[in-house]
Amino acid sequence: MSDLPKSDEYFSQIDHKPPKLTGWMDTPINIRKGMYCYASNPKSVETLGLPYARPWNPLEDDWQLPENWQQIIHEGLKERLERFRSFKIFMDICVRCGACADKCHFFLGTGDPKNMPVLRAELLRSVYRNDFTAAGKILAKAGFGKQIGARPMTLDVLKEWWYYFFQCTECRRCSVFCPYGIDTAEITIIGRELLNLLGLNIDWIATPVANCYRTGNHLGIQPHAFKDMLEFFVDDIEEITGVRVDPQFNKKGADILFITPSGDVFADPGTYTCMGYMILFHFLKEKYGFDVTWSTYASEGGNFGFFTSHETMKRLNAKMYLEAKRLGVKWILGGECGHMWRVINQYMDTMNGPADFLEEPVSPITGTKFENAKSTKMVHIAEFTADLIKHGKLDLDVRRNDHLKVTFHDSCNPARGMGLLDEPRYVIKNVCNHFYEMPANTIREQTFCCGSGAGLNAGEDMELRMAGGLPRANAVKHVHKKHGVNMLACVCAIDRAVLPALMEYWVPEVDVTGLHELVANALILPGENDRETDLRGEPLPGTEDDTNE
Ligand code: SF4
Numbered sequence: 001m002s003d004l005p006k007s008d009e010y011f012s013q014i015d016h017k018p019p020k021l022t023g024w025m026d027t028p029i030n031i032r033k034g035m036y037c038y039a040s041n042p043k044s045v046e047t048l049g050l051p052y053a054r055p056w057n058p059l060e061d062d063w064q065l066p067e068n069w070q071q072i073i074h075e076g077l078k079e080r081l082e083r084f085r086s087f088k089i090f091m092d093i094c095v096r097c098g099a100c101a102d103k104c105h106f107f108l109g110t111g112d113p114k115n116m117p118v119l120r121a122e123l124l125r126s127v128y129r130n131d132f133t134a135a136g137k138i139l140a141k142a143g144f145g146k147q148i149g150a151r152p153m154t155l156d157v158l159k160e161w162w163y164y165f166f167q168c169t170e171c172r173r174c175s176v177f178c179p180y181g182i183d184t185a186e187i188t189i190i191g192r193e194l195l196n197l198l199g200l201n202i203d204w205i206a207t208p209v210a211n212c213y214r215t216g217n218h219l220g221i222q223p224h225a226f227k228d229m230l231e232f233f234v235d236d237i238e239e240i241t242g243v244r245v246d247p248q249f250n251k252k253g254a255d256i257l258f259i260t261p262s263g264d265v266f267a268d269p270g271t272y273t274c275m276g277y278m279i280l281f282h283f284l285k286e287k288y289g290f291d292v293t294w295s296t297y298a299s300e301g302g303n304f305g306f307f308t309s310h311e312t313m314k315r316l317n318a319k320m321y322l323e324a325k326r327l328g329v330k331w332i333l334g335g336e337c338g339h340m341w342r343v344i345n346q347y348m349d350t351m352n353g354p355a356d357f358l359e360e361p362v363s364p365i366t367g368t369k370f371e372n373a374k375s376t377k378m379v380h381i382a383e384f385t386a387d388l389i390k391h392g393k394l395d396l397d398v399r400r401n402d403h404l405k406v407t408f409h410d411s412c413n414p415a416r417g418m419g420l421l422d423e424p425r426y427v428i429k430n431v432c433n434h435f436y437e438m439p440a441n442t443i444r445e446q447t448f449c450c451g452s453g454a455g456l457n458a459g460e461d462m463e464l465r466m467a468g469g470l471p472r473a474n475a476v477k478h479v480h481k482k483h484g485v486n487m488l489a490c491v492c493a494i495d496r497a498v499l500p501a502l503m504e505y506w507v508p509e510v511d512v513t514g515l516h517e518l519v520a521n522a523l524i525l526p527g528e529n530d531r532e533t534d535l536r537g538e539p540l541p542g543t544e545d546d547t548n549e
Pocket residue numbers: 093094095096097098099100101117118177178179180181182
């Protein structure tokens with residue numbers, strides 16, 4: 001962050017004018033510090049059994065590629081064109097209308113034309129045209145390939161793929177505006193799969209995936225340490241509320257298995273969301289006999305395998321159903337996460353299921369049937385809590401959140417990937433008195449990405465992250481100025497990890513929270529003390545020490 005210019009200087013240098021004279025195919029790749037993530041560690045690639053594990057450096061000319069790398073890419077592309085009909089259609093139907101061009105946060109924040117979704121897709125489509133279409137093959141032979149946007153696969157093209165497919169957060173905002181429904185995120189996913197055939201991943205993805213494969217979570221936390229970390233939160237909760245909560249681990253025969261991203265166990269402000277879950281579960285246990293267990297084996301809901309390949313995603317995700325089966329629970333409750341829910345909602349049932357051994361989820365407290373989770377058997381905690389509130393099952397003191405003026409960031413995957421738009425808002429409005437929406441074209445289906453998703457939340461690509469997060473930050477700044485908003489709520493662990501840095505850079509007056517931190521601040525536990533602080537140890541409204549006044 002210290003290498004970056006001040007935010008207003010950065011803002012004033014963004015240039016959206018098209019480059020002069022040279023076409024995009026003739027604009028050479030310039031891999032720039034701050035805009036890319038380090039290459040994957042060979043040990044992690046090896047752990048996953050992925051090919052061509054080796055040290056390599058994106059800044060060096062020689063990427064240590066296998067001799068037949070062009071053939072590998074060609075065959076990999078052919079296989080995927082045959083396997084994924086949507087991908088083949090996306091290669092063929094783009095009319096280059098440009099409706100998506102200014103919808104990508106990376107284009108808006110960098111001004112780099114290759115970050116326009118249409119052009120990002122053209123990076124791959126140009127090779128498809130050259131190698132797999134009749135016109136491309138004929139014209140390329142005659143030396144006119146470029147006229148129809150076709151070009152052969154070269155080392156420069158490969159480097160361009162790597163640079164720009166790891167400058168896409170697979171957020172799908174562009175697809176909302178495409179009249180043909182072309183989903184550039186799907187093209188990025190295939191592009192990254194092809195790069196992985198040559199061992200060209202980034203380390204911020206490869207190592208978490210390898211950790212997950214070894215220990216069940218991205219951070220590589222061992223089962224006993226995972227339990228220890230939650231037990232630290234038990235002490236913290238007792239200090240704040242006077243109540244000692246008692247989470248259950250690996251309990252066979254529990255009604256429900258709870259799985260959340262490990263990011264919430266590890267770093268603030270996610271830890272407060274994690275404490276929020278624990279407080280909610282304790283309340284429900286005391287009042288209604290709620291029987292939920294955590295797992296030290298399925299200790300990760302997130303799935304960075306999704307940012308590597310379909311196969312890796314499937315392998316990491318398998319543990320959720322396996323653990324549910326081993327413990328003999330009825331259904332699974334999932335925590336606040338983004339891409340975890342895209343994987344669950346779009347792929348899990350067919351990829352790892354059907355999970356016939358689980359029951360169709362029904363709330364044991366309200367009797368609500370979660371019809372939308374009929375096939376996956378997995379319910380989002382925002383829905384679960386919204387249902388509890390709707391049925392008047394929570395005892396809430398909303399005034400405890402009165403020091404907060406809250407806005408809500410729709411995380412891309414729950415919003416665009418599964419349509420979870422109203423439940424988080426319903427929960428916030430019932431636990432906070434002050435809620436303000438950001439402008440309509442920056443929320444709900446049109447939400448702007450945090451700029452650090454899909455594995456780009458590393459430290460070394462901070463310029464890219466701050467540029468990509470600019471449109472989101474700008475909308476937050478708007479409600480901060482207009483309404484005095486000082487808290488940005490979200491339902492995604494990556495958001496909780498990356499938005500604080502984004503806010504610090506663009507809107508330092510605004511902090512970041514998860515939904516269940518707000519719920520737990522307002523929730524009155526049976527037998528609790530008069531609380532003086534919120535979960536962060538900050539004085540609650542009306543309890544501030546006024547001795548200095
Ligand atoms: S909006 Fe759709 S059809 Fe138009 S350029 Fe973008 S991807 Fe192509």
